[in-house]
Amino acid sequence: MTDEAPFDVAIIGGGPGGYVAAIRAAQLGARVALVEKDHLGGACLHRGCIPTKALLRTAEALLESKHASTVGVAVNDATVDFAAMMAWKERAVAQQADELEKLIAWRKIAVFRGEGRLVGPDSIKVGDDLVAARKIIIATGSLPSRLSIPGANLPGVLTSDQILELDAMPESLVVIGAGVVGCEFASIFSALGARVTVLEILPRILPPVDEEIARRFQQILRSQGVTIHTKASLQEIRTEDDRLRLLFALGEEHQEVVADRVLLAVGHRPSSDALEAAGLALRDGSVTVNDRLETSVDNVYAAGDVLGLYMLAYVASYQGIIAAENALGGSRQADYRAVPTCVFTLPEIASVGLREEEARAQGVSYKVSRFPFSALARAQLLGQPLGLVKLICEDPSGRLLGVHSLGRRATDIIGEGVLALRMGATAQDLAHTMHGHPSLPEAIYEAAWGIIDSPFHLRRL
Ligand code: NAD
Numbered sequence: 001m002t003d004e005a006p007f008d009v010a011i012i013g014g015g016p017g018g019y020v021a022a023i024r025a026a027q028l029g030a031r032v033a034l035v036e037k038d039h040l041g042g043a044c045l046h047r048g049c050i051p052t053k054a055l056l057r058t059a060e061a062l063l064e065s066k067h068a069s070t071v072g073v074a075v076n077d078a079t080v081d082f083a084a085m086m087a088w089k090e091r092a093v094a095q096q097a098d099e100l101e102k103l104i105a106w107r108k109i110a111v112f113r114g115e116g117r118l119v120g121p122d123s124i125k126v127g128d129d130l131v132a133a134r135k136i137i138i139a140t141g142s143l144p145s146r147l148s149i150p151g152a153n154l155p156g157v158l159t160s161d162q163i164l165e166l167d168a169m170p171e172s173l174v175v176i177g178a179g180v181v182g183c184e185f186a187s188i189f190s191a192l193g194a195r196v197t198v199l200e201i202l203p204r205i206l207p208p209v210d211e212e213i214a215r216r217f218q219q220i221l222r223s224q225g226v227t228i229h230t231k232a233s234l235q236e237i238r239t240e241d242d243r244l245r246l247l248f249a250l251g252e253e254h255q256e257v258v259a260d261r262v263l264l265a266v267g268h269r270p271s272s273d274a275l276e277a278a279g280l281a282l283r284d285g286s287v288t289v290n291d292r293l294e295t296s297v298d299n300v301y302a303a304g305d306v307l308g309l310y311m312l313a314y315v316a317s318y319q320g321i322i323a324a325e326n327a328l329g330g331s332r333q334a335d336y337r338a339v340p341t342c343v344f345t346l347p348e349i350a351s352v353g354l355r356e357e358e359a360r361a362q363g364v365s366y367k368v369s370r371f372p373f374s375a376l377a378r379a380q381l382l383g384q385p386l387g388l389v390k391l392i393c394e395d396p397s398g399r400l401l402g403v404h405s406l407g408r409r410a411t412d413i414i415g416e417g418v419l420a421l422r423m424g425a426t427a428q429d430l431a432h433t434m435h436g437h438p439s440l441p442e443a444i445y446e447a448a449w450g451i452i453d454s455p456f457h458l459r460r461l
Contacts, residue, residue: 010133012116015042017304018139021320035116044313054089059191118278135327142268142305151237170260178205182265187345199232210355293323338422342411350414353402369450378438389443398426427451
């Protein structure tokens with residue numbers, strides 16, 4: 001370790017893991033270097049969370065317009081202007097990206113533009129520069145996986161990065177993989193008017209989501225016109241005129257579907273290609289760390305998707321903060337007891353804690369309470385009150401084990417569940433807490449009453 005190193009902390013990767021680590025280190029008074037080969041903000045800001053939410057906003061506005069007459073607003077034939085939608089998405093990203101650059105400059109974080117290579121436990125090579133630092137944090141993120149089947153590289157077969165750069169609305173789209181990415185794009189493109197088919201290899205969609213919630217969402221997606229095949233094993237993609245023909249097995253049966261575009265949403269892999277050479281221990285391409293985010297090399301920490309653990313922007317930021325604090329003398333441990341899952345579909349899905357099937361498998365004694373949004377005033381006022389909140393609590397203690405929600409703004413209301421779970425709250429704590437009225441989080445409150453007695457605004461139980 002070189003004590004005279006110009007930086008206290010140098011970070012490779014400026015995504016939500018790396019740039020948040022950089023800000024945390026700067027807050028603590030460190031001299032910080034941030035190395036980024038592309039744009040600050042990473043996949044989240046440029047190819048993930050932010051651009052997809054911009055498209056989701058357009059889809060929501062279109063749906064709103066279709067229901068506007070119900071609330072007294074006359075809208076004639078609302079349609080999507082694809083180019084204007086993509087321009088809105090670009091503006092939304094550019095605005096956030098510009099703000100982030102200013103934030104990083106204001107924090108006096110030195111940014112090195114170029115591909116960073118770890119050449120020792122205290123130095124990173126960036127082009128002709130050698131960035132020396134007392135501690136290093138690796139936050140190089142992940143990349144979309146490709147499939148090794150014939151035709152997977154044909155033009156028109158897109159990754160989740162490429163689909164964000166389309167120049168026209170596909171009439172039909174086949175989505176391979178019904179994980180978070182697949183379901184979000186299927187939902188958005190279907191709402192925007194594309195004919196969407198989803199092929200998922202597993203027997204169910206959305207593996208990280210409570211089975212009942214995923215099943216209810218699947219019914220909604222189907223009612224919106226999306227065709228979903230589970231246990232579908234894609235075998236080949238062929239070109240046919242300007243279109244793509246997909247051959248897949250459904251059990252013993254062989255089936256085909258033809259589409260304009262195909263989205264591969266079959267997972268991400270850690271972006272760790274350049275790291276093995278630096279002597280870091282990797283497992284299946286993921287950097288291995290302990291719960292203090294320390295890698296196998298002294299003074300080198302890692303955070304985010306490159307760990308191959310959760311691959312979520314907010315987990316990356318959480319880990320980045322801990323890595324920065326520990327690099328500067330702290331000893332915080334990462335705690336994954338309350339990691340939210342947020343799926344930005346129409347309607348949204350959000351959850352935290354144990355899924356019911358997990359509670360069952362673990363032999364935990366539990367009680368379930370469900371409260372439908374159709375019985376909630378605010379959800380009715382917002383229109384389309386689909387979905388529910390489902391609480392899983394330990395029985396008889398009432399300790400909260402899991403919160404699962406499907407419905408409008410589910411990703412916002414889950415915040416209460418995440419905090420409650422993290423604080424070890426019980427159904428009684430939730431039921432004895434005042435909730436603003438009329439508001440969507442009242443669904444959690446009503447469901448909590450369902451655990452300790454019965455909900456107030458529900459006749460059918
Ligand atoms: P994923 O691993 O969540 O889902 C991939 C899906 O594809 C799985 O259901 C899998 O069974 C299926 N699959 C794999 N091979 C297949 C095949 N040959 N044929 C059909 N189906 C196949 O991956 P993802 O959805 O691509 O997302 C990548 C990462 O990004 C995930 O970690 C995800 O959590 C994260 N992400 C999160 C958000 C969010 O939090 N809202 C949004 C986007 C992405």
